[in-house]
Amino acid sequence: MLDILTVLKPILADIFSVEEEEITPATTFDEDLGADFIDLQEIMLVTEEEFDVLIDDEDLTGIATVGDLIAYIEGRRHD
Amino acid sequence: MTVIVDGMGGDHAPLEILKGCAAAVEELGINVIVTGPEELLKKTMEENDIAPRNISFRHTDGIITMEDEAGCVLKAKRNSSMGLAFDLLKNGEADAMVSAGNSGAVLAGGTLLVKRIPGIKRAAFAPVLPVNDKHTMLIDSGANEVCTPEYLDQFGTMGALYMKHMGFCENPRVGLLNNGTEECKGTELHKQAHALMKENAAYEFIGNVEGRGVFDGECDVLVADGFSGNVLLKSVEGTATYIMKIMKEALTSSLFTKILAAMLKPKLRVMKKKLDYTEEGGAVLLGVCKPVVKAHGSSNAKALKNAIRQAANLAKSGAIDHITQAIKETETPKN
Numbered sequence: 001m002l003d004i005l006t007v008l009k010p011i012l013a014d015i016f017s018v019e020e021e022e023i024t025p026a027t028t029f030d031e032d033l034g035a036d037f038i039d040l041q042e043i044m045l046v047t048e049e050e051f052d053v054l055i056d057d058e059d060l061t062g063i064a065t066v067g068d069l070i071a072y073i074e075g076r077r078h079d
Numbered sequence: 080m081t082v083i084v085d086g087m088g089g090d091h092a093p094l095e096i097l098k099g100c101a102a103a104v105e106e107l108g109i110n111v112i113v114t115g116p117e118e119l120l121k122k123t124m125e126e127n128d129i130a131p132r133n134i135s136f137r138h139t140d141g142i143i144t145m146e147d148e149a150g151c152v153l154k155a156k157r158n159s160s161m162g163l164a165f166d167l168l169k170n171g172e173a174d175a176m177v178s179a180g181n182s183g184a185v186l187a188g189g190t191l192l193v194k195r196i197p198g199i200k201r202a203a204f205a206p207v208l209p210v211n212d213k214h215t216m217l218i219d220s221g222a223n224e225v226c227t228p229e230y231l232d233q234f235g236t237m238g239a240l241y242m243k244h245m246g247f248c249e250n251p252r253v254g255l256l257n258n259g260t261e262e263c264k265g266t267e268l269h270k271q272a273h274a275l276m277k278e279n280a281a282y283e284f285i286g287n288v289e290g291r292g293v294f295d296g297e298c299d300v301l302v303a304d305g306f307s308g309n310v311l312l313k314s315v316e317g318t319a320t321y322i323m324k325i326m327k328e329a330l331t332s333s334l335f336t337k338i339l340a341a342m343l344k345p346k347l348r349v350m351k352k353k354l355d356y357t358e359e360g361g362a363v364l365l366g367v368c369k370p371v372v373k374a375h376g377s378s379n380a381k382a383l384k385n386a387i388r389q390a391a392n393l394a395k396s397g398a399i400d401h402i403t404q405a406i407k408e409t410e411t412p413k414n
Contacts, residue, residue, distance in 0.1 A: 017200070036225060037183075038190055038201070041150050045191055057150060 004051070004070045011046055012066065015039060025067030043069070053077060080107075080394065082387050083173035086115030087142045087160040088180025090377045093123050096179065097134075099383025104133045106384065109391055112173055115160040116140055139163045145376065149183025153191055161185070165192040168369055175370035175390035177361070179378040186222050189364040189371045196399070198406040201230045202366030203305065204373060205238060206312065207247070208293075209353055214247050215293060216300045220362055221309035228271035231255065231302050232279055236409075237365045237402050238300035239282035244398035247299065254288030254298030256307055262286065268304065276302070281405055290314075323351065357382035360389035365402075370394045 009020040016033045029035040035043075044055045047069065053076035063069050084100055086093050093115060100111045101124075110133045113120055117138035124131055141159035143152060152162045161180050165188040168176040176193075178185050182204070190202050203219035218238040223230060235253045242251040255273055257265040262273055264287055276284045288297050290311055303311065326347075330340035340347070352358060360382070361374035370393040374386035393399070 034227075036223075037149065038187065041153060041187055042191055044150075045153060057148070057155065 004073055005066070007050060008047075008066065008070065011050065012043070015042055015046075023066055025065065025070060027066045028064055029066075030064065047073065051077070080175075080391050081110040081112060081173040082390050082394075083112045083114065083164045083167050083176045084383075084387065085161045085164045085176070085178035085180050086113040086120050086136075088178040089374065089383075090145075090179075091379060092179065093120055094127060095378060095380045096383055097124055097129050098127070098380035099378070099387065100134055101129045101132075102380055102384040103387035103391075105130075107388055107391060109133070109387075110135070111387065112137055112167065114139060114163045114167070115142075137163055137167065143181050143184050145181050147181055147184065149181065149187045152181075152184040152188040156184075161188060162192075165189070168371070169193050174394040175372070177372045177374055177383070177386045177390050179361070179374035179376055179383060179386070182221065182373060182376075185364060185371065185373045189367040193367045193369050193371060195366055196368055196403045196406055198410045199237075199366040199402075200227070200233055202364050203230075203234050203237070204308075204362040205234075205241065205365045206362035207242075207359060208315065209359060210294055210296050213296055213299070214242075215296065215298060216242055216247075217293075217308055217312060218300065218302055218365060219305040219308045220303075220312045221305045222364070223305040224309075225306075226268065226304040228268060228275050231268075231272040231304065232275040233366070233406070234302045235276050235279065235284065235300065236281045236405055238302065240401045240405060241363065241365060241393075241398050242299050244396045244401050245392060246396075250283060251299040252285045252297075253282045253300040253302060254285050254292075256290065256293075256301050256303035256311065257287035258289065260287045260289060260292075272302075281409070358385060360385035360387075363389065363393060368399065368403075370399065 009023045012023050013020045040060055051073050086096055104111055112135050114137045117136045120136055139158055141156050143156050143159045143161050161178050164176050167173055169192055201223050204222045205216050205218035206220050207214045207216045216238045218234045239251040239253050242248055257269050330336050361372045364371040370390050372386045372390040374383055
């Protein structure tokens, strides 16, 4: 889980213009990072490319925190 | 110069799109690539005697409808006429792109397939409105319903550079759409944006502008959050249609007014042209790396032709390079 977080931190920090330290598994995309539709789509594309996994559009709505995204990536890797 | 056109985007696709492409080729001397079901596109051209000169096709069966989710252009409908057009633009097979299709999909595809200019937070739809004998850009007219002060400040920079390098005016005056001209007016977003824009040396900020001031030509670039900008744009379109309707009713109500209308015909024609959205092309998606123009969903051939002209002019102008450079200069280097 930590390895995925290490890779995600600079990506998310860049997308949301925040410091990497602000990104933790508990960070919420909506409230903490103020993510909108474009942000979520960008996260989906970058995550797919970086981790070589496929994210279903419908699954995006269930990913509320960075921890959720990490768990999703882990789950997909083991599929 | 090659412009790629989404052959199946818009309420009147593919016929009006193809007619617009043919007119653009004829008038501008450019090449056009049309994406969509090749057999249907060619059959439509043949049946309507549309000259195929300098128009080529790239086949795909997929179509994005106005009801589709915006994000579908990225994956589920990547192989659509719009998705293919974005991929061809991204791969350098054309200089600019035009679509009259789903606005959300144009925003998503432009932002995430063609990509934002480095440092740009959000791309924005930016139509140029005819005001008296000049032009005013409205940015954003609907791409970002929720904005931050930084987005609005960047819209000011992009809008001013576009208006300058597209030859509309040498020193564009940038205003912020608000419910009053005083600095203290508006929501927290407006107050914070005002403070940022006032300090930005990249453009001349003239302060808040009320909706009614737009058509007095108070500014050359009107910055707005996408929600307010969209409400303003649609109100303007509705008002223009209403004015033409009541003028027509008044001028055809009696024999006397009909004679008067005949005498006024040349002047009325000029007025109609000034109120006609099809004359101005579409809304540029400003903030992405290559020229993307969103034509009105109900575009006819003339509107589509003018959107192609606008896209080709943007590609020639170098405005995107100037925006890229300006944003680069304002970026704080990361440690």
